[in-house]
Amino acid sequence: MFSTLAPIALLLLAASGLQQVQAVYPGAYVACVNSNADLVEYSYVSDAVDAPDCATSCFGQGSTYSYFLPAVATNVEIPGRKRTSLLARDTPATCYCTETAPPLASLGSSEESDGSGTCYNNMYTVFVTTTTYQFSQCYSNVDYDPLAPFAAANPEECLRACVTYDMAVFQYNFNANDPAFLCACAPDNLALSNPSACDSPSFFTYRHVAGASVNSQFAKRQLRERLVKERTSNRGVCPTPLTACKISNAGDSFECINSNEELESCGGCINGAFNDNEVSAGVDCTTVPGVSKGGVTCSAGKCVAFACQRGYTLSSASTCVPI
Structure with missing residues (x-):
């Protein structure tokens, strides 16, 4: 052998x-x-x-x-x-x-x-x-x-x-x-x-x-x-519309997420896409300045706010802007 x-x-x-x-x-x-x-x-x-x-x-x-x-x-x-x-x-x-x-x-x-x-x-x-x-x-x-x-x-x-x-x-x-x-x-x-x-x-x-x-x-x-x-086979390990995203501090590991709806990885992979450095990183909507706790969601890959912290007001674009 x-x-x-x-x-x-x-x-x-x-x-x-x-x-x-x-x-x-x-x-x-x-x-x-x-x-x-x-x-x-x-x-x-x-x-x-x-x-x-x-x-x-x-x-x-x-x-x-x-x-x-x-x-x-x-x-x-x-x-x-x-x-x-x-x-x-x-x-x-x-x-x-x-x-x-x-x-x-x-x-x-x-x-x-x-x-x-x-x-x-x-x-x-x-x-x-x-x-x-x-x-x-x-x-x-x-x-x-x-x-x-x-x-x-x-x-x-x-x-x-x-x-x-x-x-x-x-x-x-x-x-x-x-x-x-x-x-x-x-x-x-x-x-x-x-x-x-x-x-x-x-x-x-x-x-x-x-x-x-x-x-x-x-x-x-x-x-x-x-x-x-x-390259596609390495990247395309998740069923549509999910994306293979790297897991922070987990080596060569990934998780399948829907970046169109994922609150903490909205619009892309927050830690980068698995085996694809060209894909832009997503946004953690919970960390967007001015947004109240529980006052934001991810829709169509964008953070959409509906409640803001004190000192901020909700704009027509569903974002929190300083007063």
Whole structure:
């Protein structure tokens, strides 16, 4: 099992390398996933014929992952007067484009045990659509001693982090005490043995494809879009119309508030928005000068006074002004 963390410098090096290394498609296989998996948000492609074709279509849409379910032939009973006949019918192939990485809860095993990553017909074949790597094989044993394994969020992040290396290796880990997606970047002479079915204990291995490339401008645009999505996902942790606001003296914590109505954080986050320094801070209406205790409310993101302290008078703009 992988056990150590890679230096932060590795990720920084990989991020800068992305601008120099061109992308390859139709992507790379990363998982077999049960067909009842929740893909959260996705788009549908109607004419994909296989998993690589699905990945190519999703690449064109700018999606990070593709999920392909092949057409399945079924027999439908047609009752008649004298006998019942069978009519063969095909359930069409399904191709979904999404940002949803393979969910651990829905991860399955490949049908073949030769390391080829061939999925059962009733499971999604999942690809990362844009990568400089090509899937090689799954193995049950990897000599990882010379490597610097680290935890990654998903397969795409692993392949992106290893972009300057000959090989990338990852493993899905279901250890309840240490749930993680484990990744390592490696030289081409990494010792591999025992090809196996591609499932949670297996090591998924990837190699660079010599000379294969695609428009690098697309890769750069996808990187920019991914960074925006990552920032949005960090910020958009509260349901509309609530905002994720920092909690004072609570480190990297937040609370969900409605800044249109919150008396002590009216019009914005009083301690700043979580992971968004550009959002202006709100106002604690209870501290506005001249307002009586209990004599103010927050409406549409503005403090609205209806009672003032002695020496102040209520203005037509619902503010307390000195007499």
